[in-house]
Amino acid sequence: MTVTLLGSASLLDRQSGRRGDAAYLCALAADPAARFLIMAGHTPLIAADPSGLWFSAAAIQRAAIGDAEPLFLGILPSSQAGYFALSACEASAAKLASHTDLHAPTDIRTIASSGSLPAGDVALAGLARSLFAWHESARHCGWCGAKTAMTDGGWKRRCEPCGKDTFPRLDPVVIMLVTDGESCILAHEPRYKPGMFSCPAGYIEPGEDIAHAVRREIHEELGLTVTDVAITSSQPWPFPHSLMIGCTAICLPGPLNIDPAEIVEARWFTRGEATQLVAGTHPDGVWIPGPQAIAHHLIRAFAEPA
Ligand SMILES: [Zn+2]
Numbered sequence: 001m002t003v004t005l006l007g008s009a010s011l012l013d014r015q016s017g018r019r020g021d022a023a024y025l026c027a028l029a030a031d032p033a034a035r036f037l038i039m040a041g042h043t044p045l046i047a048a049d050p051s052g053l054w055f056s057a058a059a060i061q062r063a064a065i066g067d068a069e070p071l072f073l074g075i076l077p078s079s080q081a082g083y084f085a086l087s088a089c090e091a092s093a094a095k096l097a098s099h100t101d102l103h104a105p106t107d108i109r110t111i112a113s114s115g116s117l118p119a120g121d122v123a124l125a126g127l128a129r130s131l132f133a134w135h136e137s138a139r140h141c142g143w144c145g146a147k148t149a150m151t152d153g154g155w156k157r158r159c160e161p162c163g164k165d166t167f168p169r170l171d172p173v174v175i176m177l178v179t180d181g182e183s184c185i186l187a188h189e190p191r192y193k194p195g196m197f198s199c200p201a202g203y204i205e206p207g208e209d210i211a212h213a214v215r216r217e218i219h220e221e222l223g224l225t226v227t228d229v230a231i232t233s234s235q236p237w238p239f240p241h242s243l244m245i246g247c248t249a250i251c252l253p254g255p256l257n258i259d260p261a262e263i264v265e266a267r268w269f270t271r272g273e274a275t276q277l278v279a280g281t282h283p284d285g286v287w288i289p290g291p292q293a294i295a296h297h298l299i300r301a302f303a304e305p306a
Helices: 022-030 057-062 089-100 110-115 120-139 210-222 270-279 294-303
Strands: 034-041 071-075 082-087 147-149 156-160 171-179 183-188 202-203 226-237 242-251 265-270
Touching: 022 071, 022 082, 034 057, 034 089, 034 120, 071 120, 082 120, 110 120, 120 226, 147 210, 171 210, 171 226, 171 294, 183 210, 183 270, 183 294, 202 210, 210 226, 210 242, 226 294, 242 294, 265 270, 270 294
Parallel strands: 034 082, 171 242
Antiparallel strands: 071 082, 147 156, 171 183, 171 202, 183 265, 226 242
16 A cells, blocks of 8 residues: 555665765765755645745855754765754744745645645655654753763764663554454544544554454443454654554454543444545535545545445
């Protein structure tokens, strides 16, 4: 299964073996071909002209954004140009806007669902959002409490006093399409907008494999027993740094018993109804996440089996 948006930052060669070479990264960033993505909080700044997400070093300097060390995203294989991400304070973002025509700030979910940027660019904005979120939460050492410093182009933080390194955090989540063969079960969680149903999901816990996490989550949230767990797809989900692991599972007969703390309503949808949900034409007005989310693709694969 191909997940089209927020899928994979495969546009760039991450050069993971050279991130520790500060001189190499400095030379890449100083090259006029280098391009910079700018995050203002959790929102990428987007130029109204075709350059979109990518700003030149000159534009960065004019807005005085370049003081902080940038995160290294990788190089574009065709040109060998370095691609970086910077975080801009409110004043710097305003200064940039004073000499560059910018689109109104839009969160990454909305950008992904609108299709206004190439999928690879949206994925890179998501990567930058995840990395910046981790840096915000890892400013102090978890062992000794001292301040840590960013290194390796933003892919590591080091505590000088105790010598410990920490690495970007990734939270694995299982998300599953559970079916009895004829219908699939979807849930409405308390945090969802009215009418939205999606695949049940939950974090994998230490000591679990993926299949165990699927069985446990479905039993805890819906009271159902599932078998035949299969992994079908995966997707980075940068809110803030999850990896969604898409699975299917077969439900054994048994009563539905939902956990009201997690689920407001769970409902079985026939294959025909799943087709309506994918098309956005379900007669009850209920709806599912758009194609930027892995849930959409799990439900679509059930509605339109190969
Ligand atoms: Zn320490």
